[in-house]
Amino acid sequence: MDLKGKKVLVTGAEGFIGSHLTERLINLGAEVTALVQYNSFNNWGWIDTFDKNIKNSINVVSGDIREYDGMKKIIRGQEVVFHLAALIAIPYSYLSPMAYVRTNVEGTTNVLEACREYNIQKVIHTSTSETYGTALYVPIDEKHPMQGQSPYSASKIGADKIAESFYKSFNMPVVTLRPFNTYGPRQSARAVIPTIISQILSGKKEIKLGSLTPTRDFNYVKDTAEAFVKVAESDNTIGEVINAGSNYEITIGDTVKKIINIIGKDVKILCDDQRIRPENSEVNRLWADNTKIKQLTNWLPQYSIDRGLEETVNWIKNNLQYFKTDMYNV
Structure with missing residues (x-):
């Protein structure tokens, strides 16, 4: 799939990885709609810091993945959806586990259901290496058991299984990308x-x-953003769960x-x-086996x-x- 000229939605576009991915997609020539979480300040997160020319190339919309009717309106007319919106801070998940279920599990279900209704060509769902828990063997490949060692990881396991079910039940073109520990510019001090x-x-x-x-297994954010792009572009990734890690x-x-x-x-x-x-x-x-992503997409970390x-x-x-x-x- 060539992303140039494609109508692409990025959920969580205002965040750390989402903002880097949004920039990369604009540079590739995609027509990007960036979903940011609604707030009364009209704050677009890291998108507010973008170069003027890049920012003017993005269609920014506010919404909430926990609200299905709103997601239907936003997803209608799109061709590719990168779903990154989530609650991600592990310590806060100990304080408010239900918030993680509502956002990560129910929110992901809303996104997938809207994508199914409008026959989206490809959905890239974002997982996390935290779903594996402490390594039972290394390096960790995609067959490693999942372990819910925090409410956050449990909610992401639930979201991953929802994505899997939409592929198996409805033949939806879903791929799950599982980044290991991403770091770099724009990351908050929670990491x-x-x-x-x-x-x-x-x-x-x-x-x-x-x-x-x-x-x-730390990965520089530009490498992680490129992994999203390569997984979207490849015709071999639908229905797959794929690690994005450095193998270091x-x-x-x-x-x-x-x-x-x-x-x-x-x-x-x-x-x-x-x-x-x-x-x-x-x-x-945590130590990633990145054999699968290299074989399916030729992605390799550059940093x-x-x-x-x-x-x-x-x-x-x-x-x-x-x-x-x-x-x-x-």
């Missing part, structure tokens, strides 16, 4: 890498973190050391109890962890005003 960087750049001599021993494993502790080395400041690391997940909820190891971290540090350095480093962001 570990911007938390580390923003605390150090704000001048703190001591930085507060949760556990340092878990491993992650690193501990949180070693990630901290890399960031400290890039910034060049001495800091002390403190363990903050409120940043530690409940014992049985911590995902101790090493060192290059990606350098670009992220530089962006946060120039945008530190977006980070509230004196408080814990859930």
